[in-house]
Amino acid sequence: MKSSMHNPHLAPEKYGIMDGISECIVTTISSKGPNAAPMGIIKNSNGIKIRVFKGSKTYGNIMNFPFLAANVVYDPKIYTMTTFSNLERSQFDTIVYEDVEFPVLKDGISWMLFECNNLQKSSQSLVADLIPVKAKLSHIDAVRAPNRGFNSVLEACIHATRYQLTGSQKYLDLMQYHAEIIRKCGGKTEKEALDQLYRFMKTNK
Amino acid sequence: MKSSMHNPHLAPEKYGIMDGISECIVTTISSKGPNAAPMGIIKNSNGIKIRVFKGSKTYGNIMNFPFLAANVVYDPKIYTMTTFSNLERSQFDTIVYEDVEFPVLKDGISWMLFECNNLQKSSQSLVADLIPVKAKLSHIDAVRAPNRGFNSVLEACIHATRYQLTGSQKYLDLMQYHAEIIRKCGGKTEKEALDQLYRFMKTNK
Numbered sequence: 074m075k076s077s078m079h080n081p082h083l084a085p086e087k088y089g090i091m092d093g094i095s096e097c098i099v100t101t102i103s104s105k106g107p108n109a110a111p112m113g114i115i116k117n118s119n120g121i122k123i124r125v126f127k128g129s130k131t132y133g134n135i136m137n138f139p140f141l142a143a144n145v146v147y148d149p150k151i152y153t154m155t156t157f158s159n160l161e162r163s164q165f166d167t168i169v170y171e172d173v174e175f176p177v178l179k180d181g182i183s184w185m186l187f188e189c190n191n192l193q194k195s196s197q198s199l200v201a202d203l204i205p206v207k208a209k210l211s212h213i214d215a216v217r218a219p220n221r222g223f224n225s226v227l228e229a230c231i232h233a234t235r236y237q238l239t240g241s242q243k244y245l246d247l248m249q250y251h252a253e254i255i256r257k258c259g260g261k262t263e264k265e266a267l268d269q270l271y272r273f274m275k276t277n278k
Numbered sequence: 279m280k281s282s283m284h285n286p287h288l289a290p291e292k293y294g295i296m297d298g299i300s301e302c303i304v305t306t307i308s309s310k311g312p313n314a315a316p317m318g319i320i321k322n323s324n325g326i327k328i329r330v331f332k333g334s335k336t337y338g339n340i341m342n343f344p345f346l347a348a349n350v351v352y353d354p355k356i357y358t359m360t361t362f363s364n365l366e367r368s369q370f371d372t373i374v375y376e377d378v379e380f381p382v383l384k385d386g387i388s389w390m391l392f393e394c395n396n397l398q399k400s401s402q403s404l405v406a407d408l409i410p411v412k413a414k415l416s417h418i419d420a421v422r423a424p425n426r427g428f429n430s431v432l433e434a435c436i437h438a439t440r441y442q443l444t445g446s447q448k449y450l451d452l453m454q455y456h457a458e459i460i461r462k463c464g465g466k467t468e469k470e471a472l473d474q475l476y477r478f479m480k481t482n483k
Binding site: 087088089090091092093094095096097113114116143145182183210212213214215216217218219220221222223224227228257258259260261262263 | 292293294295296297298299300301302318319321348350387388415417418419420421422423424425426427428429432433462463464465466467468
């Protein structure tokens, strides 16, 4: 399986997984159905890894069936949705790998299916090596200029999660800072994502 | 010329110019040669605009020859370079529009050439309507997962400029905040861009 790391058809860069931490939507499967969650895919010269915190659905799903798909997504509302909730069944597509069905995002730009190897558990999280086994670039012409509003949706989602974990005012202030950038620089979808984020936070109080 | 707004071959979305503010590298020309500067291209349902501050090379160039190219770039070092300096001649390509040569970036993902119409000058800046006249998607398969390090390079460049204009500690603190994200989430190129940014700031003190 390791040899697929060197299969040029499965070069992560072709699917948007670059050096550093790629902010992807990770899809996994359990007997209850597909799950989607925003997560960082860590790539450096040693390979690709993920760190998943205990208690999350992704953690449980990987422990039961050690595969995940990293979906590259340009829709800010997918980030806000998956930060607080799962997606609708209709937002997933099903792919088949070695006769097993696996969920990926229907509206993603690309996806890479990884086998999770060498699972290392600590008290808080697990770290797994990710071995690419299948991939697809669904939208080859999806070019996007950087948008500070889009970027701030991701930041606001991260700070929203930290606020919900800690209750610290610091994270509400950072959310406010990014909300201003979203209002100034974002398009319609980024502004809708911000509204959605604040709605989710009220519901989850 | 206005009809090109409705020419589907020149739909801005095809070249990465989306609703909201697209952070592009704007290239312009003068008798001294090409210039590149990071700027926001503003798009909403009324059309596409740019706001350019007085005193910049871009301002002077547009006043003399009212065309600009908006280049979509995924290389963070192009943002740090153009924040403080011009690019090397070798980093520009020349395109021809109605028998006139115009500079675009050699390593960009896409470019759109705009005619600047309806120039409205205020004491501080000019605002122009941008009418697309020619465009090219150079790398159709350049997909990128969002990277918080890359995004923070753009933020650090903006705060570096503000710091140099105002001398306010607030902007150095924001740069430091983004530098930490670049070190944690960026790839090799983002980290090099950060080093370059701090070098430029020392030189420009």
